[in-house]
Amino acid sequence: MKKLLVLVAVVAFLASCGKGDRGMVVGAKGKKWHPEKPYGMTLVPGGAFIMGKSDDDIAATRNAPTKTVTVPSYYMDETEITNAEYRQFVHWTRDSLFRTNLAIMADDNGATPGDNGIGEFAFLDAEGAGNDPLTPWEQYVQDNYVGLGPTGYEGRKLNHDVDLIWDTEDIPDEFYAEVYDQMYIPFDEAYNGERTIDTEKIIFTYTSLDLNAAARNRDPNKTRKDFISQVP
Template sequence: MKKFILLTTVLAMLASCGSNDRGELTGVQGKKWHPEKPYGMELIPGGAFIMGKADDDLAGVQDAPAKTVTVRSFYMDATEITNSEYRQFVNWVRDSIVRMKLAVLADEIGKIPDDGGIGEFAFKDADTANMSVYEKYMFQNYTGLGPTGYEGRKLNKDVDLIFDTAEYPDEWYAEVMDTMYLPLEASYNGQRTWDVNKFKFQYSYMDIQEAAKNRGIKREDAIVKEEIKIYPDTTVWIRDFAYSYNEPMHNDYFWHDAYGDYPVVGITWQQAKAFCEWRTINKNSYQKSRKGAAMVNTFRLPSEAEWEYAARGGLQAATYPWGGPYTKSDRGCFMANFKPVRGDYAADQALYTVEAKSYEPNDYNLYNMSGNVSEWVNASYDPSSYEYTSSINPSVNDRDNKRKIVRGGSWKDVAYFLQVSSRDYEYADSARSYIGFRTVQDYMGTQVTKNGN
C-alpha cells in the first residue's frame, strides 16, 4: 500500500513538472485560431431572415410560405463553379487513376524507381529504406487488407506524368496509357480521346444523420462509400433542346479555354457532391504538407435556407438579389442572364451562359445568384417542407427522395424562376445544360452574425 501511495505521488510530481498552470484548471492550450477565408469565397454572416414568398405566388405553386428562420455563418463561392475549376477536379481524378495503374503494373513486374521507365512511377513503399517508423508499421500491418490489395499504398507524385506519345519511357508505360483512351475503332479524324467512363472518383463519408438517429449502429455501418463518374455530360446541349443546332456547345463548351470562366453544366447532383469531397481532400492534402497547419472544414453544397439567405444579400422581402421588383436597372439594362422575352434569348446580351463573374454582385458580393445557371443545393424537394422544418438552420435532405432542389433560375428560364424565393427541382441523377452549382464551407465560430435589415 505504501509503495502504491509513493508511486502515485511520484507520478503526480512528474505530471506537474514543466507545467505553468500552477495546478489550476486552465484548460488545454491549443494553437491560437485565425480564421482564413477560403480562396474565391465570401463570408456570409449568420442571421435571421424571412424565407419564402413575400409577394404574390403568381405560379400558384404554394410551396414556399413565408417563415422566419435563422442560419449560421458560412463561406460561399462568389461565383458558380467554372469549367476551368471543374477541369482541375477531372484532371486530378484522371492523373490519380493513371498513377495508380502505373504503380500497380510496376509492382506486378517487380520494377522499382532505380530501374527507370515505369519503375519511376512505382509505389513509394516499393523501396522501404527511407520509410518512417510509422510508415513501415502501416505497410507491414495494413497492406493487402482491401479488395485489391493496393489500398493505402502511397503514390509517387514527385514525377510528372508523360502525355506525349513520342516521350513514353517504355512499352509498359505505353500499355497503361493505352487503356485510358477509347479504342482505335471508336476514334475518328485521327484523334483518340480519353475514355471518360474511366474517370471515376471514389470517396467515403459518415452519415451523421443516420448515426444520430440510430444509436445502436456501429460506426463502420454509418460510413457510406461512393464511386462516381465525374466527367460532365456534354450531350445535354443536344438532348435538352430538340430540333436545335447546339453541336458547337457540345463539342467545345467544357474543354475549350474560351469557356474556361463560364459555369460548368451537365453535372448531376451526385457529381456536385463528389466535387465538394474532392475539394476538401485537395485542400487538406496541402494543409498536411505544411507543418502545423490546421485541417479545413468540409466543402459542401449549401442548404436551401443558406442559398436563399445568401441570394438575398441582406435584403428582406426582396424579389431578386438586387431588390426588385423589376429585372431592369434604371438605365434600362437587364440585371441578370435569363429569357426576358418570348423566344428572344439574346435580349439580355447573352444567348447561352455568360462568364461566372458577370453582371453586378449582390450585397454579399455574390455573382449570378439569379440567372446564368440554376444551382444544385443540398436539399430534397417536398412541397410542404417549409411547414415542418426547424427554424434554425432548416434542412431537409431525404436520401430516398431523389428530387433535389435547384435554385436561382437560368439562362433559359423566365423571370419567375429568378426570384430568390422560387423553388424548383431536378432528379439527382439528371444533368442539364442549365444547371450548375457553387459550394459553401462552415465558418468556425459563432461571433459573426448580422440581423436582416
C-alpha cells in the same frame, strides 16, 4: 382689408389643389419587399453571351451560326463549382488513376527507379526503390492495413515526385506505352481519328457520414460505420 381677403383666397385655392379628389382613405404606406434568399443558395445575376463559332468544332466545318443568348438571373447551390474547377477535379482523378496503373505495372514487372523506364513510377515501398526507411508508424500501417482491399494495392504510396508523360514522343518504354494506351478509347471508337480519355475508367469514390442519423441512433448494435455511405 382687401389685401387680406385676397391672401386668404389664394391660400384656400392652393390648399384645395393639393388635396385632390382621393378623399381621406388613401391606405397606409407599404414597406419595400425583398425576396428571401433560399437556404444554401446563391444568386447568379443575369447576363448575355455569344454562342456559336467559339464552341468546339471537332469536325472543323466552321459553320456554326453565332447568336446572342440572354440568361435571366437565377439561384443555384452554393456548393456548385465552375467548369474550370470541375475540369481540374477530372484531371486529378485521371492523373491518380494513371499513376496508380503505372505503379502496378512496374510492380508486376519488378521495375524500380533507376532503369529510366516505368520503374520511375514504382510504389515508394517497392524493393529497390531506394527511398528513406519507413518510420515505426508507417511500418505498422503497412503491415496491418496496406492491401486490405479488392486489388491488394490499397494504401501503398505513389511516387508523386515524377511528372507524368502525356507526349507520346517521350514515352520511356513499352510498359509505359501499354498503360498509356489503356487510358484511351479504342481506335475503332475514335471519332475523326481523335482518341479521347475513356471516361468509364475515371472512377472516384465519394464518402459521406450521416451525422444526424448517428446522433439519433439508440441501437447499441450499430457502430459509426453503419452511418457511412460510399459511392460507388
